[in-house]
Amino acid sequence: MSTDSNRFPFFHEAKAPGGAEGWESMYPYYLVPSEETRAHEDAQFWFADTMHWSRGCHPFDSIGAEAVYLGVGTFSTRIFALPVSLGLDVRVKNGYVYISPLGVTDPERIQERAAVFQKRAGYYYANWDELYGKWKTKMEGAIASLQSISFQKLAEYDPDHVVDEARGRSDAMALTENYHRLIDEFFAIWQYHFEFLNLGYGGYITFFQFCKQAFPLITDQSISRMVAGVDVLAFRPDDECRRLAQLANDLGLVETVTAEGTTDQLRSALEATENGRTWLASFDETRDPWFNYFTEYGFTHDQETWNSNPAIPVGNIASYARKIAAGEDISRPIERLRAERDEIVDEYRALLTADEAKQFEELLGLARTVFPYIEEHNIYVEHWSHNVFWQKCHELAQVLVDAGFLANADDMFYLNRFELDTVLSDVVQSWAIGVEARGKARWAAEIERRKPIVAALQAASAPPAYGIPPQEVTDPFAVMNYGVTTERVNDWLGASDGESKTLNGIPGSLGIVEGPVRVLRSEKDLPDLQPGEILVAPITAPSWAAAFAVATGVITDIGGMMCHAAIVCREYGIPAVVGTGFATARLKTGQRVRIDGKAGTVVVLDDEPAGTTTDTRAEDLGVPAAG
C-alpha cells in the first residue's frame, strides 16, 4: 500500500487487523465504507472520533455514532441551516468511528441558507435563557421517560391483569415496543443535544473572532477566560467529592475514608459509628444524580459510572481528604475567580475604541449566554441519559439470558440494533408459539465468531485520519471540539513517516512542565498515577478531575481547546496539550517529556523510560553507576 504524502490512505486501502477479517458485517450497512459509496468516501477527509469511542466499538454500541451524527446533521443541515456547513458524515472503519465535515461552497446556496439561519438562529439567540430553561425541562422529561421503560422477563403464563382487565393482548408485546421506544428516546435525546450546541459554538466563535481581530496575538486561553463560567454544573461531581472530603475531616473520618480496602469494607466501617453514618447518608444522597457520571462519555455499554464503581469517587474523596488534613485549601475560590474574570474583561475593553467596546460587550454577552450550555449539556446527555440508556440495555440483555437465548448478558452487544430487533421478534414469537427461539444456535455461533473480531479491533489503535485532507480545515466543529486543525492534519501526514521527538497538539491550558509521563487508557488505571507525573490519555473527561490534583500536566490524543479536558485543565490551572493524535501510542510510561501548554507541543526528553537511560549512560562513559 503506498500513499503520497498529501493524503491519508483511503478506506479501501486499509486492511483489517489480523483476526478481525469480516468485521464489516457486524455494523449497519450505511456505517460501513462500501464499493458503491467509494467515490464519495475517497473524495472526503475522515478523522477518527476517538473522543467518543476511544476503542473499536461493539456492534450494538455503534448506535451512538448513528444518533450523534443524525443529531449534528439535522440541526446543521435542516433545522438551523448553517450557511457554510452541512452535517458530519460518519463511517465505522475497522471498528473505529470516523467523521467527515461537509461544507457548502456554492455562493447562492450559502446566501439562501444564511437567510434561513438568521431567522431561525435569531429566534434562539433572542430567547436563549428561556429556551434553555425549557431544554432542561425537556431533558428531565426525556430521562424520566427512559427511566419508565422496563423490560419484563417472559414468564410461563401472561400475568393475571391481562385477563382481569381484559387487555386483549400479551404483555410480551411490550418487549419489542419498549425496545423501539428505547431506541427512539435515545435518538430524541441526541436531537436535543444538538438543539443548542451548534448555535452555542457559533455564538462563542463569533466573540472569539472579534477578539482575534481586535487583539491579533490574543491567546485562546485569554478569550476563554473572559467567557468561562466559574460555578457551573460540569464541576459539580468534583465539587461534591471536595465537599465530602471536607465533611470527612469535620467528622474525624479521614483515617476511615483513606484506609486501604474495598468500598464494601469502607461502608461497614462507616456504619459502625454515628459520624460514619452521617457521612454515609450524605454520600448516598449525593450519588443520585451526581455520581451518575461516566469515566469517559458513556458511549460504550461496558463503561463504568462512579456509581457502578464507587471506588473511583471514593478514591477522589480520599485524595482530597488527605490534602485537607495536611492543611491544604482545596476549595475553588469562586468569588476570586469571578473577580479576576471581570478585571480581565475590563482591561481588554479599556484598550478598545468606544464603538468596538460596545460590540465587545454585545458579543461577550452572547458568548456568556450560550456558554453554560456548552459546559453543561454533557451532564444531561452523555452522563445522565446514557446512564439510564445503558441500564435499560442491560435489563433487556438479562431478559434474553432469562429467555435462554443468550449465554451471557454481555453477548447482546455483539449484535447491532437491527439484528437485536430481529432477535426480539424471534424470541417473542417463539415464546408465544411455544417453541425454542429459532435463531438461538445461529446467533450463538455468530456471537462466538464476533468475539475475537471485536477483540482484534480493540487491540489495534485507530489511525488519526483517512482520505484527502482539505487545504484548510475550516469546519468549526472539527476545529473547536475535536482539535482537528490544518496544522494538526499536516503533523499527522508528516508524522506517519517516522519517529519524531516532538508531538504537536492543541494548546489546551497554559503552562510549561517537565516530568515523567504515565500513559493510562482508562480511568480505572488512575490509581497508578503518581504525584509529579504527566497524565497521558486518549481523552480526559471531567470525571478525571481528581487526577488533576495529582498530575502536573495532561496530554491527550484527541480534543480541541473547547474539549472538556481543556476546559477543566484551565479551570484547575494544569498545563495541557490536547489533540496530539498519537500520544498514547508514542509515549511510554516513565519517559520524560516537556509539555508547553501555550505552544501545544510535547517534546520527548529521553528515548527510554528513566532508569534505563541513566544506567546505560554511566556504562558508556566507563563510570561506575553510583548508588
Place this chain on the structure above:
Amino acid sequence: MFTLEFTHPDCRDVRQVGGKAASLAEMTAQGLPVAPGFAVTAAGYRRYLEEAGLKEFATQVLDGLRPDSGQAAFDEAERVIAARLAGIPLPDELAAPVREAYAKLCADCGVDDVAVAVRSSATAEDSVGASFAGEFETWVDITGAENVLAHIHKCYVSVFAGRVLSYLAEKEIDPHEIEMAVVVQKVVRARAAGVMFTLSPTSGDRSKIVLEASWGLGLSVVGGEVTPDRFLVEKIGLGIADRTPGYKHIEYRRGDAPQDVPEDRRSVLCLADEEVTALAAFGKQLEKIHQAPQDIEFAVDEELPDGKNLVLLQCRPETVWSNADRPPAFDASAGMMSWITGSISGRTAPPASGAAHQH
C-alpha cells in the same frame, strides 16, 4: 535649600529645579524608576551669583550689548565674564550640601565616587520655556565630589556663552531671567538594555507589550547592530507569552566602541523573567499616564542593587500604529460573524409555550 534629591517632593517644582529635574522627580514620585540623583536648585545658582557681586559684574558687561552687536561682541562678553567666574569657586554654603548629596548618592548606589552625568536644568519664565533645550551642555562620567563641583561651575559659566547670549539678545530675554539649576544623576552602567513598546509593533495588538533587549547599553538594539532578545508580555495579567533569544554578538559598555560578547553569552536571554514583568508593569503605567501607547528605553543597571536596578531612560508616544487607521475589530465580511450578529440584532417573537419532551 540648594540640593533636592529626585525623591524629595519639592523637586517636582519646576521653578526650583528646572524642567529636566522636575520631570525626573515626577517619574520617581509615580514609582517609575529613573537613575538616582539630585538637583542643585535655582537658589543655588542665585547664591553663586551673589558671591563677590557677580551678578552686578555680569549686568555691567551685558548692558553694553545690543541684538545687533555682532557675534564677536558676544564672544568677548563670554570671555570677560568667564574669566571672572573662573576665579570664583562655589561658596562653601553651596558646595557643602552638594558634597553631602553626592556622598549620599554614592552610598545609595553602593559605589565609591559613583560616575554621574552633570546636566543643565535651566529655569525661566514659561514664555521662554522649552526653547532652551539643547542650548546647554551635558557632561558624563564625572567622578568625585570635586569634579562634580567643577562641572556644576561649568554649567553656571555656560549661561554666559557667546552663542547663548546672542540667542537671548535676539529673543529680547534678559540673561538674568535664566536660572541655572543642575541635574546630577548616576550614569547608567547597563548590564542589559533595550526598547519596550506598549503594543505589538508587528501586529498592532494593544493587549501586548513587546521588549527587545541586548547586553550592555541600548545602542546596539536601537542601531540594529544585534539580534536582540524578544519578549512578548500580556498587558493584561503581565504573563510572559513568549521569549525569543536573539544573537547578541557585541555590546556597548561605555557608549563609544562596541566589544565582543563571548560566544556562550550571545544566545542567553539578557533579562530575567522578573525583570521583564517589572519593566512591562512600568510600560503599562506609562501608557496609562500618557493615555497612549508608548515607546520606552530602559536599562538594567549592574551597579544598583537588585530590586532597584531597573531604570527608565526615555519615553515617547508610539507613532506608527497609534496614527495608523486600524481595521475595525468587527469584520462584517467574515461570514459567521455577520450572520450571527445579524441574527442577534433582529427582533424576534417570544417563544411559544409547550416544548416538553413528548413521546
